[in-house]
Each structure stands twice: as structure tokens, then as C-alpha cells.
Amino acid sequence: MSLQIESLSVAFGQGPQSLLAVQDLSLGLEPGQTLGVVGESGCGKSTLALAIMGLLPAAARVTGGRVRFDGQTLIDGNQRYPSHLRGRRLAMVFQDPMTSLNPYLSIEAQFRLPLRRHLKLSRSQARARTIELLRTVGIPDPEERLGRHAHEFSGGQRQRLGIALALCCDPELLIADEPTTALDVTIQAGILSLLRDLQQQRRLGLLLITHDLGVVAQMCQEVMVMYAGRCVERASAEALFAQPQHPYTKALLAAVPRLDSEPGSALANIPGQPPRITSPSHSCPFAPRCRFAEERCQQQLPQLLPCGPGHQAACLLLPQAGPAQAPGDAP
Numbered sequence: 001m002s003l004q005i006e007s008l009s010v011a012f013g014q015g016p017q018s019l020l021a022v023q024d025l026s027l028g029l030e031p032g033q034t035l036g037v038v039g040e041s042g043c044g045k046s047t048l049a050l051a052i053m054g055l056l057p058a059a060a061r062v063t064g065g066r067v068r069f070d071g072q073t074l075i076d077g078n079q080r081y082p083s084h085l086r087g088r089r090l091a092m093v094f095q096d097p098m099t100s101l102n103p104y105l106s107i108e109a110q111f112r113l114p115l116r117r118h119l120k121l122s123r124s125q126a127r128a129r130t131i132e133l134l135r136t137v138g139i140p141d142p143e144e145r146l147g148r149h150a151h152e153f154s155g156g157q158r159q160r161l162g163i164a165l166a167l168c169c170d171p172e173l174l175i176a177d178e179p180t181t182a183l184d185v186t187i188q189a190g191i192l193s194l195l196r197d198l199q200q201q202r203r204l205g206l207l208l209i210t211h212d213l214g215v216v217a218q219m220c221q222e223v224m225v226m227y228a229g230r231c232v233e234r235a236s237a238e239a240l241f242a243q244p245q246h247p248y249t250k251a252l253l254a255a256v257p258r259l260d261s262e263p264g265s266a267l268a269n270i271p272g273q274p275p276r277i278t279s280p281s282h283s284c285p286f287a288p289r290c291r292f293a294e295e296r297c298q299q300q301l302p303q304l305l306p307c308g309p310g311h312q313a314a315c316l317l318l319p320q321a322g323p324a325q326a327p328g329d330a331p
Ligand SMILES: Nc1ncnc2c1ncn2[C@@H]1O[C@H](COP(=O)(O)OP(=O)(O)O)[C@@H](O)[C@H]1O
Pocket: 012, 019, 021, 039, 040, 041, 042, 043, 044, 045, 046, 047, 048, 057, 059, 276
């Protein structure tokens, strides 16, 4: 399995007021790799995830780019999405667990559907596998609770059911959208260690969307920082924490509460809000909130350029980002 995304763009709505939620975004993910996707609320993380899964809401459309999975095309122009792969080879944990759980079916029935369809298990095999999965994600008395419905579980348990359902057919790629945000710390640690085991033992490729930089530090080898629908920095987790390059990444890191900060002291916050982008940008989208911004930041859209080994950032103030090279200039 490998995931290749090339210049993906997604917009909500039609015409000049359409919202450019994901813009010109590229990434690659290899088996056994965990890529963290971070950024404030509204920067396009969930839209990216839904696009890869072929599950964009009706208001959204892919306006450009390609996505390939293990040599097969997922997205390219008007090509039909290969939905038979979904739930089998690629799966998703949704930010809101009720998106993946059906309120009208018992838990057993919901797990039985994919297990029978994709893995061709018998009823009793499906039942046994469901019990094992529920136990793995920490649902107490799984045998007793197979006949229950989603609303009979707590919020945190529903989240764990969503995770178990995503994992039920042993996917090769898992996209997890804020999978542990609603969970308390002990349960969160359990889920993260389960995902880490799958990543290491089964070579699961994991695209982990989170706003929790602590989770990124524990889980991810690589990190992509998104702002206003674009990737603004990409690096190994180690390099990103040690030497963040983009002012937005620096601000995100500074906004993390520290163990040694004064109890009750306010969190550092990034003033202002991410913009709503409705037309192609000719300036840095972060400039209005950037405390280092200069005049040129208002006049040119920064490109994602190398700024160290395996490290890229999109900021005009970085040394590599001099005047754009003309096409024939490349060495
Ligand atoms: N169903 C929708 N209709 C219209 N706009 C949407 C819809 N879902 C998301 N958006 C907009 O798309 C942008 C990206 O949202 P989203 O992908 O949910 O961001 P994130 O997951 O990073 O918080 C936001 O500006 C959001 O308001």
C-alpha cells in the first residue's frame, strides 16, 4: 500500500463565492508510516480526509489533482471512485462517531455487514471477531453488549466503537480524524498504543489528523501543517518540534500548554482567525496574523520549498524563498 496525493484541490459550492477548502495539496504515505496532519479548526483537515475516502458531502467537489492508492486511481477527473476499497483496504475513523455508527442497527449487525461482505466470515465467525475487536478497544462485557444500539453507549465508548469498526477488516491505510479527542487520557493512551502496534506489526499506514501536538509527538514520524487549505510545512516530527520554520508552526507550538507553566495561566493563543479563501491567493494567507510579515508577504503566494533535509516550508521570509526562478533557470 502507498498513498500518493498530487495537487489535490477541493471546493465547497459553485461560482465566485465557492470556498477553497483544500488547495494544491500533495503528500505521500508509505506502509508502516504515520503522518500527522495538524492545524487549527477550519483549515481543511476533515475535507482532505473525506476527499481521500471518496466521501465528500454533496456541496463539495474535487476541482483538481489526483489520488492514487497502491497503484490504483482513487481520484482523477471524472473517474468513478472505487468504493469497493473503502472499509476494506482503506478505512476512516470519523471526528463524530455517530457518522460511522448506524443508530438503528445493533452493534453486532453493524460489524457483521463489512465482515461478511469483505472478509466472507460466517455469522458466528463475525460474532467472535466483533467480540474480540470490542475487547481490544476497551468496551467492557462485549458479549453482553453486542445486541445494544449506539445510543446506549457513552460518547467515549461510541468513539471506540467507531475505531473498532474502522479496523474490523484489517485495512492497510487508516485515516483517523481526531480519533481520541473525546476520550479521557487513559483510554486515549490505550487507543494510541493499539494504533502504534498495528502500524508496526501490520505495517498499517496511518494518516492521523489531530490538533493535539502531544499526540503527534508520541505517534508520528512525519508531520504536515495545514493552514487555509494548504500545506505550509512538512517535516519529520523530530525536525518540526526542534526547528519549526514557518511562523504558523512556531505559533502553534507556542500555543501548547507546558507542564512548567504557571497553574491557571492563560494559554498562548494565535490572535485572529484563519481566513475563508474564495479566490486564488496572491499573498501569504497567514500574513494578516503573522508577527513577522513584511510588505512582500502581501504580494506573493509562498511556495512550499525545501529548507532542510526532508523539511519543506512555504514562507517568503525563509532564506531559500528568494525571487521565484524562471522556468529555464533550474540547474
Ligand atoms: N458541508 C460544508 N459546507 C460548506 N462548507 C464547509 C462544509 N464542511 C466544511 N466546510 C468549510 O470548509 C473549511 C474546512 O473545513 P474542515 O475540513 O472541516 O476543517 P478542519 O477539519 O480542519 O476543522 C471550513 O472553512 C469549513 O467551514
